[in-house]
Amino acid sequence: MLTTDWSARMGLRVPIVNAPMGGVAGAALAAAVSRAGGLGMLGMGSSASLTKLTTELRDLAELDAPFGIGLVDWVAAAEPGLLDAALAARPALLSVGFGDEFWWVAPAREAGVRTATQVGDLAAAQRAIDAGVDVLIARGAEGGGHGAPRVGTLPLLTSVLDRYRVPVLAAGGISSGRGVAAVLAAGASAAWVGTAFSACLEASVSPAVRQALLTARDTDTVTTRVFDVAAGYPWPETLPERVLRNAFADKWDGREAALSDADRDALAAAVAAEDHRLAPINAGQGVGVLDTVESAADVIETLCADAARLLGRWAGER
Numbered sequence: 001m002l003t004t005d006w007s008a009r010m011g012l013r014v015p016i017v018n019a020p021m022g023g024v025a026g027a028a029l030a031a032a033v034s035r036a037g038g039l040g041m042l043g044m045g046s047s048a049s050l051t052k053l054t055t056e057l058r059d060l061a062e063l064d065a066p067f068g069i070g071l072v073d074w075v076a077a078a079e080p081g082l083l084d085a086a087l088a089a090r091p092a093l094l095s096v097g098f099g100d101e102f103w104w105v106a107p108a109r110e111a112g113v114r115t116a117t118q119v120g121d122l123a124a125a126q127r128a129i130d131a132g133v134d135v136l137i138a139r140g141a142e143g144g145g146h147g148a149p150r151v152g153t154l155p156l157l158t159s160v161l162d163r164y165r166v167p168v169l170a171a172g173g174i175s176s177g178r179g180v181a182a183v184l185a186a187g188a189s190a191a192w193v194g195t196a197f198s199a200c201l202e203a204s205v206s207p208a209v210r211q212a213l214l215t216a217r218d219t220d221t222v223t224t225r226v227f228d229v230a231a232g233y234p235w236p237e238t239l240p241e242r243v244l245r246n247a248f249a250d251k252w253d254g255r256e257a258a259l260s261d262a263d264r265d266a267l268a269a270a271v272a273a274e275d276h277r278l279a280p281i282n283a284g285q286g287v288g289v290l291d292t293v294e295s296a297a298d299v300i301e302t303l304c305a306d307a308a309r310l311l312g313r314w315a316g317e318r
Contacts (some may be wrong), residue, residue: 017068021123022044029197218287
């Protein structure tokens with residue numbers, strides 16, 4: 001059995017948490033991960049709304065297993081009732097990321113809900129600790145989607161573990177059992193996995209996105225702000241996103257100020273048409289290992305079986 005003290009305390013059978021990826025980690029994925037023994041996280045993302053959260057939570061009403069909710073700080077602050085609705089659902093873990101104010105910690109503590117946030121360096125980790133956050137997510141630069149691309153996953157994870165005694169989850173580039181084994185061996189309380197779940201059956205993505213993820217190579221991602229700027233999303237400059245390279249990123253990355261209204265309209269049309277020659281697909285550097293479409297349960301079984309075998313072998317070699 002692959003377990004950690006933290007995963008056991010959380011009522012999980014395995015130390016696997018799916019990243020709450022906006023547009024990918026809906027109720028179906030969260031429920032599938034939780035039923036398979038991990039912690040399924042419902043992700044709201046940049047386009048979160050109270051109506052959307054309420055609808056997704058309705059689909060989790062019959063789930064007899066722990067689950068979590070992930071919110072974007074600046075979205076939750078601007079959307080009345082979003083945090084209250086998330087706390088009222090009594091998640092096992094509330095993750096709020098991409099902000100420095102931590103206004104959400106006190107309400108969560110009062111509601112008896114454990115809190116987590118992503119950190120990209122030691123300074124961010126210290127701010128979270130000072131604010132009273134319960135769990136740190138050490139998110140390395142290899143991770144897909146938004147984040148601070150300052151430090152790689154293993155250097156960040158080990159330095160955070162060396163300094164703090166709160167549970168630390170490892171995120172960024174973990175798409176295989178070997179990756180899970182590596183971060184657990186280092187002392188992580190669980191692996192926070194995103195890209196490996198993005199192509200699974202329960203992910204809220206189109207067949208075209210799944211195919212793009214399966215055919216991507218390990219070098220096919222880029223960190224950029226171009227899609228946020230073109231779409232008008234107010235993401236901070238310090239938080240670009242890692243996506244699969246495409247024609248739009250190749251043309252406009254680093255030249256965002258030159259985007260015209262016509263270019264923005266072209267991107268919007270491509271997103272609506274799911275034309276990923278221009279529209280973005282979030283993916284981390286672990287995308288190169290994906291080769292099949294599986295259920296979330298099968299992904300977890302493979303990750304944990306491979307990790308357990310490696311950890312057992314390493315223990316026997318001492």
